[in-house]
Amino acid sequence: MGIYTELFLTFAKIGSFTLGGGYAMVQMMEKEVVDNKHWLDKEEFMDTLIVAQSTPGLFAIDMASHIGFKLKGVKGGIVGALATALPSIVAILLIAMFFQTFKGNIYVEKIFMGVRPCVVALILAPCFGMARKANLNRYNWWIPVVCTVLIAALGVSPIWCILAAGLGGFIYGRIKR
Amino acid sequence: MIFLQLFYVFSKIGIFNFGGGYAMLSLIQDEVVNKHHWMTVNEFTDIVAISQSTPGPIGINCATYTGYTAVIHAGYPTWAAVLGAILASLSIIWLPFILMIYISKFLIKHHQSKFVTDIFGSLRPAIVGLIAAAAIMLMSKENFGNPTESTFQFILSIIIFLFAFVGTRLYKVHPILMIVLCGLAGLLIY
Numbered sequence: 001m002g003i004y005t006e007l008f009l010t011f012a013k014i015g016s017f018t019l020g021g022g023y024a025m026v027q028m029m030e031k032e033v034v035d036n037k038h039w040l041d042k043e044e045f046m047d048t049l050i051v052a053q054s055t056p057g058l059f060a061i062d063m064a065s066h067i068g069f070k071l072k073g074v075k076g077g078i079v080g081a082l083a084t085a086l087p088s089i090v091a092i093l094l095i096a097m098f099f100q101t102f103k104g105n106i107y108v109e110k111i112f113m114g115v116r117p118c119v120v121a122l123i124l125a126p127c128f129g130m131a132r133k134a135n136l137n138r139y140n141w142w143i144p145v146v147c148t149v150l151i152a153a154l155g156v157s158p159i160w161c162i163l164a165a166g167l168g169g170f171i172y173g174r175i176k177r
Numbered sequence: 178m179i180f181l182q183l184f185y186v187f188s189k190i191g192i193f194n195f196g197g198g199y200a201m202l203s204l205i206q207d208e209v210v211n212k213h214h215w216m217t218v219n220e221f222t223d224i225v226a227i228s229q230s231t232p233g234p235i236g237i238n239c240a241t242y243t244g245y246t247a248v249i250h251a252g253y254p255t256w257a258a259v260l261g262a263i264l265a266s267l268s269i270i271w272l273p274f275i276l277m278i279y280i281s282k283f284l285i286k287h288h289q290s291k292f293v294t295d296i297f298g299s300l301r302p303a304i305v306g307l308i309a310a311a312a313i314m315l316m317s318k319e320n321f322g323n324p325t326e327s328t329f330q331f332i333l334s335i336i337i338f339l340f341a342f343v344g345t346r347l348y349k350v351h352p353i354l355m356i357v358l359c360g361l362a363g364l365l366i367y
Contacts, residue, residue, distance in 0.1 A: 057273025088233020114363020147306025165303035173295025
């Protein structure tokens, strides 16, 4: 089996079997890439994690393209990224087609009336865990609050919050030193 | 031109996405629901539920679904919608991909540098705010029911919300199981 085929199959598998998005994929990816295929050692894998966390874009796709890139350059990166994305593109396309037909259905509507409040809770719940990981303390607690108010109450685009936060951190660091 | 718009919007979402799927939701909602009206708040919430219960990154799921629905709503046939879905999904990937190839080596070498820690020191708290905003914007009467007109749905929605929040936050119930339970509750009670 060629290395590209192997790359493709490995990441397509990771893309197909990890529910719940990016961070849920880390464990499976480590098992495949470090333990089974020996493409990276443990330290290299940790470095990859840091890069994926600090660059923009989808976490899992960043991981896949970075690992592919390390192995086989740009071509390997493209194969890794596309292989990770492909299973979910196919799955969602099928669901979208199905959903357009069944949207008016009374039972489907009933199910989603129950599901919608649940989704809001599912989004809000990890917020508190993330607050700990983001090292929130009495000096920076206002940053998330201001962002929330700007976006949710005043309709400011989240893009401005990201730019302002990045720039603010940079300037603050400069002044402090 | 719907295809150009999809390409532009999802390229933008891709490049400004720090902090993973949930942080991305407020970006997607801002563009897809508020600015371009490609789907309603209800549809957006439904696709988040579907994304949670299907494999793959939530951003790709949202992009694929939005691409498909936006093109259908614009009056094109199914094959064009499939193209729109693929276009939107690739749009969200390509810019971060190119950027990553240039940045990765630099970051591996400098991830302990002051420059990088300064920026991420304030970016991470901001992302917490982004996620909270995404949740708050979805607490609408479309999703929870109108307190005066559909009081029963409103009260039940609040109960489901609290149940799901406590269940996932304190008892670590798996999100997919939670979605199934709440869907079942909706089917049986309404």
